[in-house]
Amino acid sequence: MRYKFLITLSLSGLFLCASAQQVKFTEYDLANGLHVILHQDKTAPVVAVSVMYHVGSKDEDPQRTGFAHFFEHLLFEGSENMKRGDFMKIVSSNGGQNNANTSQDRTFYYEVFPSNQLELGLWLESERMLHPKIDDAGVKTQREVVKEEKRMRMDNKPYGKFAENIFSHLFDGHPYSWQPIGSMAHLDAAKLDEFIAFFKKYYAPNNAVLTIAGDLDIENTKILIAKYFNEVPIGVPVIKGTFELKPIAKQIVDTVYDANIQIPAIFAAYRIPGMKSRENKVLEMVSTILSGGGSSRLSTKMVDQKKTALEVAAFNYTLEDYGAYITLALPNNNTPLNGLLTDIDAEVTRLQSDLITESEYTKLQNQFENGYVSANSKMIGVAESLANGYTLHKNTNDLNEQLAQVKSITKEEIRDVARKYLTKDQRVVLYYLPKK
Structure with a gap:
């Protein structure tokens, strides 16, 4: 075990060194x-x-x-x-x-x-x-x-x-x-x-x-x-439409029946700011705390300890104008869907109430560093990251600024942004059921 731990530390050091390169x-x-x-x-x-x-x-x-x-x-x-x-x-x-x-x-x-x-x-x-x-x-x-x-x-x-x-x-x-x-x-x-x-x-x-x-x-x-x-003719300037959505003021509940499934699922989704917002990056960190790997909070609680879920996840669907923060769970041992949602909500509430620990914060930073290196380990990954920066962030150098932004996000910000956006009256709850 100690040998594996030392290898992990060594690899983390390599990632930190590589990710520091511009x-x-x-x-x-x-x-x-x-x-x-x-x-x-x-x-x-x-x-x-x-x-x-x-x-x-x-x-x-x-x-x-x-x-x-x-x-x-x-x-x-x-x-x-x-x-x-x-x-x-x-x-x-x-x-x-x-x-x-x-x-x-x-x-x-x-x-x-x-x-x-x-x-x-x-x-x-x-x-x-x-x-x-x-x-x-x-x-x-x-x-x-x-x-x-x-x-x-x-x-x-x-x-x-x-x-x-x-x-x-x-x-x-x-x-x-x-x-x-x-x-x-x-x-x-x-x-x-x-x-x-x-x-x-x-x-x-x-x-x-x-x-x-x-x-x-x-x-x-x-x-x-x-x-x-050079010979490609210039086009007419593209004027993008702008869309302002009214806030969601009351929880929306819907049910879907799917003939392709045997195990039901429950989803809860929240509208969040678009990818250019710092708060969007904070919410990426929130999703990693909740379900970023087998030792994450939701997996540890619901899959390993209580064994109520076959699968549980939280992820950020990042878009230009807005984003969607989505949580989901599939039941184990016929656990009621509402029980799964209650457990997820409890972990969200804990994030909104208490600061994450120093060890969680260090782990979070390392996960983002490793993800950054992995995403840009191939030339097509670098090309896409640079293109995304120019097209969607209006900043080609966004690729080189991502890690500094992550490092600047505090434990207090993580708590406060979770409080701001992950509230029950601002979400869509979807029951996804087998079609009989």
């Missing part, structure tokens, strides 16, 4: 408004090429939901200079990997290549931005792909609709009230010219950031970027 970057704008961020790291012959567009489901017409996620798929269809279906073949045949993801706030595309294929990555992303293939054949194909994804991830997945039901209450009056995958009926009803108009509005260089991280030469990379992106 991620250096160069950033500038092209004449068409494309923001460029370059990070050089020659420790491995790998380069990550990424483009983040500041568009997500938040930017959709309420009668045409799912467009941003749909384009995550559609923009792999090819281009005027690439056959349909060749995008991924080109990447894999040149030793690379690629993927994309969409949130409520942004869409992120990337390739990871051996560094001698940097130019290929730039060409692929410039083709996606300048010459995408948006036609009836591609739309028809991707409609079916998205429908199957929805069936797998939501309709037929156990507990797959919890976020849909919680967010519809928590963010009523805001586009966050629907999920990024959107409505299949909306996608079926949309015409080709609507998809083309959505692309022209949001997938322009002045609504994007190109981030490249890895084994690269800065000056040569700038030349290649100019070669492939």
Whole structure:
């Protein structure tokens, strides 16, 4: 046991040393408004090429939901200079990997290549931005792909609709009230010219950031970027909508029945500030105290000691405008759902009443340090963190400031923010039950 403890201390020291290093970057704008961020790291012959567009489901017409996620798929269809279906073949045949993801706030595309294929990555992303293939054949194909994804991830997945039901209450009056995958009926009803108009509005260089991280030469990379992106025409400036939600003044209770589950669950969710708020980071720390690992408060109490829960968790769903703080539990030994909620509430109340211990505070700092290092251990992680900083925080250097912010958060702040936001009259409680 002592041997393992010493190893843990040694690893913590390594993490602390690594996390103290600053991620250096160069950033500038092209004449068409494309923001460029370059990070050089020659420790491995790998380069990550990424483009983040500041568009997500938040930017959709309420009668045409799912467009941003749909384009995550559609923009792999090819281009005027690439056959349909060749995008991924080109990447894999040149030793690379690629993927994309969409949130409520942004869409992120990337390739990871051996560094001698940097130019290929730039060409692929410039083709996606300048010459995408948006036609009836591609739309028809991707409609079916998205429908199957929805069936797998939501309709037929156990507990797959919890976020849909919680967010519809928590963010009523805001586009966050629907999920990024959107409505299949909306996608079926949309015409080709609507998809083309959505692309022209949001997938322009002045609504994007190109981030490249890895084994690269800065000056040569700038030349290649100019070669492939200077010709992309600037788009009409994107004006983001603003949404002010009324406070939740009374607990909202709802029940959902799911044919895909045998074990019920209970959720409690609270609306919290968006990701730019310091309080949002404090609430991330609150969730880690409650359920960050097997020795966390909720796991120790409900899973190990009382054995009333098969699983219990608390997590921060961080978004640009607002966020959702969600707790959940699955019962063990037929424990009533209300009993689980009572136990979770008791631990929240303890956080609101008493300061965490010094050992918990030290552990919390180490967990955030380790998480920071893990998230940025690969070049694509660094690229995404830099892009998120610029796009969502209006601060590319956010990556380098995160740990200092965490270190500055006090035990008193943790208590006070928990008091402010995790109150019963400001939440949604969802009973998630098997459908008989």
